Amino acid sequence: MRLRVRSVVFPTIILLVLAVVPIVLVGLVPAEAVEMLRQVARVDLRGMVMVVAGFAVALAALSFLKNTWEKSSWVHVGSSLASEGGWLFLWLFLLGVGDPSCLGRITRTLEITPLAAAQGTLVVDLRFFAFFLIVLAGLTVVNTLLTFNAARRSRSKPPAPPIHPLKDKPLNRSESPPI
């Protein structure tokens, strides 16, 4: 895909998937369900969606920068690395249901309203996914740097000297040299 097309298409997809669609979907969830989730599991769904929308704007801007500049430019490599960091942080934020620092291990105290004297604890262990994402982010960073290096090397290489059609003709040893 051409750079100009990618710089428009990718940010638009990011904004649609991470900002527009979640805001519309949360708007369709009944207010009682959102409130119950907040009370029982202490998950602020609306707040989370707004944070994700904020991330979407930042990631779309980085995607625009990344796809506007050539692979050999410092702007491209900088925006690629920042974008990768942003995606990793966003995934950890979603896995931790609002707390990226827990690295996929969520512990919540449950409020069980019908039983006043009851106390509950919910532990969700998604560390496998967090580990997978960190490995993936590490590989992507290495790949970005390798691509950047290769692009710079091919750019700085001196152009091949022009070949004269007759003068630089490969020598045929079977022919006797002209005297």
Added chain:
Amino acid sequence: MRLERVLGISIAVLQVLFMVVVFLVGYSTVATVMASLPSGGGQEGGKPFDLRLGEAEGGARVITVAFPVHNEGLLPVDIRVRVRLLTQAGVVLAEEESSRHIPAGHSESLELTFTISDEKLEQVSESSARAEGMIEYKTLYGLVSASASVQMAAAELRQGER
């Protein structure tokens, strides 16, 4: 092929694999929970478990708690349930544990049976005694897990029983 090209393809494959695994785990978990909840499981009284009281020889009480689990997902799941009755001081009066490996598309019932003597039952009946319940769910061959534990006064449990 250049190294960055090989790495790029590997990253794309891993990203697709990640999305597939997230979908499988998410779908299996939601499908199992929805099918095992009272509305899906069809337990009476809106409780996610079935409580039966009986009497053994010698006057001891037999309490049976059954948790039907329907694995409607695409991955096998492991379920472990533990119920304990404790005094205020933390002395365990009764403890039972059960675990099952449930393949995808199968249903199993986890049953815990307690036999409590009259003497112990009196201690449970005291307002200070408490009950502890724990349910643990594992999928993706133990790599993803969730557990919920609830502690309540025995009096609350007896209220819920009525």
